[in-house]
Structures are given as C-alpha cells and as structure tokens.
Amino acid sequence: MVRFATVRQEIADTCRYLADHGYFAGTGGNIGVRLDASLMAVTPSATDYYAIGPADVPIIEIATLKRVDGETVPTVEKALHACMIKAYPSRRASIHTHQPVASAIALLHEILPWGPGISTDANGDNVGLIPYRPSGTGMLAKAFAKAIKPKTYAYLMASHGVICSADNLKAATTMLRQIEQSAQHYLQTRIQKMTTLDKQLQAFLLAALETSKGKGA
Numbered sequence: 001m002v003r004f005a006t007v008r009q010e011i012a013d014t015c016r017y018l019a020d021h022g023y024f025a026g027t028g029g030n031i032g033v034r035l036d037a038s039l040m041a042v043t044p045s046a047t048d049y050y051a052i053g054p055a056d057v058p059i060i061e062i063a064t065l066k067r068v069d070g071e072t073v074p075t076v077e078k079a080l081h082a083c084m085i086k087a088y089p090s091r092r093a094s095i096h097t098h099q100p101v102a103s104a105i106a107l108l109h110e111i112l113p114w115g116p117g118i119s120t121d122a123n124g125d126n127v128g129l130i131p132y133r134p135s136g137t138g139m140l141a142k143a144f145a146k147a148i149k150p151k152t153y154a155y156l157m158a159s160h161g162v163i164c165s166a167d168n169l170k171a172a173t174t175m176l177r178q179i180e181q182s183a184q185h186y187l188q189t190r191i192q193k194m195t196t197l198d199k200q201l202q203a204f205l206l207a208a209l210e211t212s213k214g215k216g217a
C-alpha cells in the first residue's frame with residue numbers, strides 16, 4: 001500500500017495538467033507538498049510527467065531533504081520547495097514552472113506587479129524576485145531563503161522561471177495562471193510605451209501576447 005496515496009496521486013495529476021497546458025516544458029518544472037509536520041512529497045527528478053504514478057512520487061524529510069519513502073530520485077529543486085513550505089507553514093503546496101511569458105519576464109530581473117483585478121490579499125504584495133544562481137544548487141536555495149518575504153507568495157527566479165506557494169495544489173495552479181496573466185499585461189504595457197519600436201513589429205508583438213492570453217492552465 002502506498003502511503004499518502006491521495007496526495008501523491010494529486011501531484012502526478014497536477015504534473016500532467018501543467019504539462020498539457022505548457023507550464024511544464026520537457027522535464028522542467030516540479031512540485032512539493034507538505035504531508036505533515038516533518039514530511040513532504042516531491043516530484044521525481046527528470047521523469048516523463050505522463051508516466052508518473054503515486055508510487056513514483058518520493059517522500060522526503062523537510063528538515064534534512066532525505067528520502068524516506070519511494071524508489072525514485074527526488075527533484076533537484078527539493079530545497080526550494082522545502083524553503084517555501086518552511087516559510088509559509090499554512091501553505092502546503094509549492095510549484096516551480098518554466099511557464100513561457102513569466103519566464104521571459106524573469107530574464108529582465110525585475111519584480112512583477114500583479115495584473116489588474118488580481119487580489120493581493122490571497123496572492124501577496126507582488127511576484128518577488130530571486131537573484132540568479134544555477135538551478136538545482138545549494139547557492140540557489142540559499143539565495144531563495146534570503147529573498148523570501150513574509151507577504152510574498154510567488155517569485156520570479158531570475159533568468160530561470162517561477163515558483164509559488166498556496167494552500168493546496170489547485171490554488172497554486174490558479175496562482176500560476178494569474179502570474180502568467182500578470183506577465184502578459186506587464187509586457188504589453190512595456191511594448192505599448194516603446195515609442196522607438198517599429199510600428200509593425202509593435203503591432204505583431206501585441207497581437208501575439210493577446211493570442212497567448214487565451215492559453216494556459
């Protein structure tokens with residue numbers, strides 16, 4: 001019998017959902033969910049999202065990151081998810097993605113404001129910024145732990161992607177969609193303000209961003 005089978009199944013289902021909607025590209029993107037005071041379940045490292053079942057989702061200790069259940073290797077970004085889960089104990093789910101428009105904004109190394117109509121009560125003050133460090137390293141986890149703010153629940157990881165935390169996986173998925181919408185709005189506003197940009201190119205870019213709004217989780 002698989003321990004915490006429901007949560008592990010939910011992680012596997014969320015992987016497929018996010019892969020289907022372009023938030024997880026290739027094997028890029030991962031998830032952590034708190035199970036109890038000391039344990040969390042995380043996605044396995046570099047695995048085909050469509051092949052993951054509940055038994056393939058390893059369980060690790062939040063404090064030590066050591067695997068206590070499951071045969072697969074835990075995601076290389078497990079330390080990031082542990083950081084998130086420790087920082088906001090009531091928020092059980094943490095998701096890291098390489099979603100397209102927000103990852104483009106992450107190349108600018110700027111804080112992303114929430115777009116119009118998106119509540120800062122549930123989502124935090126803005127989408128914060130974690131300085132660039134190579135992915136999967138202790139340096140990144142350290143920079144992240146330092147950048148975390150009490151009322152910021154979503155972050156752009158400079159030149160890399162996005163990470164956010166919410167009460168559960170469903171709420172975290174909604175948040176990812178709101179991050180993508182905010183990134184689209186931010187980019188559109190910036191392009192509209194660029195008076196030196198070729199008009200035809202400007203119109204093309206704005207139309208492309210408008211089209212991308214209909215897509216996503």
Ligand SMILES: [Zn+2]
Nearest residue numbers: 028029135161
């Ligand atoms: Zn990544």
